[in-house]
């Protein structure tokens with residue numbers, strides 16, 4: 001059984017059981033005249049996503065749009081696999097991401113470079129998508145799903161240069177992808193993720209300020225769950241990014257930038273300490289993969305910016 005929650009009228013959250021971890025990755029199903037998915041999960045989640053759609057009482061064949069917030073494999077790796085069950089569906093991706101959806105080879109090699117070969121076992125096959133099934137998205141583009149549901153795509157780079165957030169008009173909510181943070185469901189804890197190869201602190205904070213200005217009523221996190229503490233969550237992400245940057249700047253000032261990544265890792269682990277036991281599988285994954293890569297990438301960005 002897939003775990004499906006109706007998080008708002010006509011919006012369902014399917015737990016993608018990302019990397020077999022419950023409460024880590026979600027795919028949202030928008031049940032309007034035209035059906036849409038926000039993100040797809042990786043190919044290893046495709047079975048559970050299809051099951052979730054059926055549990056909602058809908059058919060994968062009726063999905064019109066797969067809107068991917070960005071093309072990191074945990075968000076969009078399964079797009080090509082899902083399309084096989086969704087003959088009518090079109091993929092909507094940031095215009096800078098379209099070429100990687102059509103030809104994922106470079107994307108795959110960059111994932112292997114950052115996370116090792118085992119990343120591809122975790123994510124599964126990334127099937128190239130025919131060009132005619134991918135539509136490039138630009139900032140401000142809209143998609144009408146029904147009388148009361150108009151989606152607006154927002155360019156929100158920083159976590160990745162090809163990141164989109166999606167505003168939905170029915171509840172004035174935002175699907176955040178990874179533009180805000182990893183939110184630990186059931187808590188107020190959240191940690192921004194700053195993965196290689198193209199994290200950009202300034203763009204990230206600009207994007208967060210852009211989201212703040214929308215005064216949205218709720219955030220639908222990709223990782224994970226829904227929060228109505230919109231301002232608090234966005235401001236926390238900004239302050240958390242700044243704290244990390246200050247840790248690195250201090251280390252650089254002490255001539256110990258080589259230790260900066262370890263110091264950032266310690267800091268993030270401390271933030272997550274309250275959920276270490278109850279979310280053990282998630283915590284262990286973050287400590288093994290996302291946190292070290294985030295810390296190293298932030299240090300790389302700092303060095304590049306400061307010409308160190």
Ligand SMILES: [Zn+2]
Pocket residue numbers: 070072075159160178195
């Ligand atoms: Zn991502």
